[in-house]
Amino acid sequence: MNLDFGQIIPSLPFILNGIVVTLKFTLLSALFGFTLGTLLSLLKISSIKPLRWFAEFYTSIFRGTPLILQLALVYFATPQLIGYKISPIEAGVLTFALNSAAYSSETIRAGIMAVDKGQREASMSLGVPYRPMMLDIILPQAFKNILPALVNESIALLKDSALVSTIGVLDLMRRAQVVAGQTFLYFEPLIIVGVIYYVMVMGLTQAAQVLERRMRRSD
Amino acid sequence: MIRIEHLVKSFGPLEVLKDISTEVGSGEVVAIIGPSGSGKSTLLRCINLLEIPTAGHIFVDGVDITSSKCDILKVRQNVGMVFQHFNLFPHKTVMGNLTYAPMKVRGLSKADASEIALDLLTKVGLSEKADQYPSRLSGGQKQRVAIARALAMQPDVMLFDEPTSALDPEMVKEVLDVMKGLVKTGITMAIVTHEMGFAREVADRVLFLDGGYLVEDAPPDVFFSAPKSDRAQQFLEKVL
């Protein structure tokens, strides 16, 4: 075994810059994904059947096909279908948001159902319309209940984000491969980004635990 | 104030309210009593459209709330409701609970809403709890806050669905006292209750429901001393 981290050192800043790309990508995907997931969850509990069917169908599509296929479809088929030259990062965020919406909508739906129905009735009895009732009364309580699950979903997003290296986004993973290509060293750059992913995931997990404990104390 | 005409409410095949007609005058207090499952809650919930009547009409302030043209939200703003399990918003302070709907729905400024809220909290004896979260309150305190929250919308009618049933016995009185104070203000009230002494004391009329029928509709002294129907007699024997 001959490891040569020394040769990697000049490329280290290049690799480290990937942290920002990966984090930004994950954050955007989670943000759009959970927003869309919330809307989907509202469709799923709607009293209008076609809306429910649509939401269920949407979810089954994104859960029933490989993420990497969805990514390739969005990236390569968008220019062909609508003539828009989509950038890798746009395609990545779009795919991940759509995909994450499908998964998180289930979690959010469960969170909404777990909120005591008395909360809804109290809001209605005060004459509060549907939107403010959802935004101010029901969803805050639902999100509080499912925060740990959403953090887990974000962690999954962070790890899966490495997939966007396949369409050329210069994230952590892709940067490791670039460095490998330049130096003909594979193990070293890959192990470096591996450690970086691990540290980020552990950090998120820790933060989630602290948050959860603090919230548990507050009620 | 409230006029109910041939009200029917069904849940699927189950007819829960059967041809109910009655009237509650302005400032009148009616107690709704009857055995479990007789339709008391359902009747109350029809008056603020938490349940949509299957047939018949309900007029509040002369407006037919069962008409499709009727604005449900407007009706609810004018009809306050107090629930058995309080249903306070756990993520809002007591003050937040009282000011939320007046600000959001009535469009009051924060200052105006807070002033009304503080005044109501003083009336229910809880002004020092304004900044607390509901989880820190006792059951009796929660229910008093819930009453104040409903009153903050300045409704013409107040509905109570077993407001003391979920309370420890020692806390029942403080809630009933608040309600008695409310009676004096002349607001129209409909109260589903198992507190017969309270019903007898404050109600102008007692509505006795059984099996979805309005079996008796009489002043409390008449109802409690000489109930006409066998069902009411049996019921009173059991609860008194």
Ligand SMILES: Nc1ncnc2c1ncn2[C@@H]1O[C@H](COP(=O)(O)OP(=O)(O)OP(=O)(O)O)[C@@H](O)[C@H]1O
């Ligand atoms: N949402 C609903 N769906 C189906 N059935 C219902 C629903 N709500 C009430 N019911 C039925 O309607 C009947 C009357 O219920 P309601 O809650 O009005 O009775 P109640 O007199 O308030 O009883 P309690 O004293 O136990 O509160 C019951 O048989 C109940 O099971």
Ligand SMILES: [Mg+2]
């Ligand atoms: Mg009931």
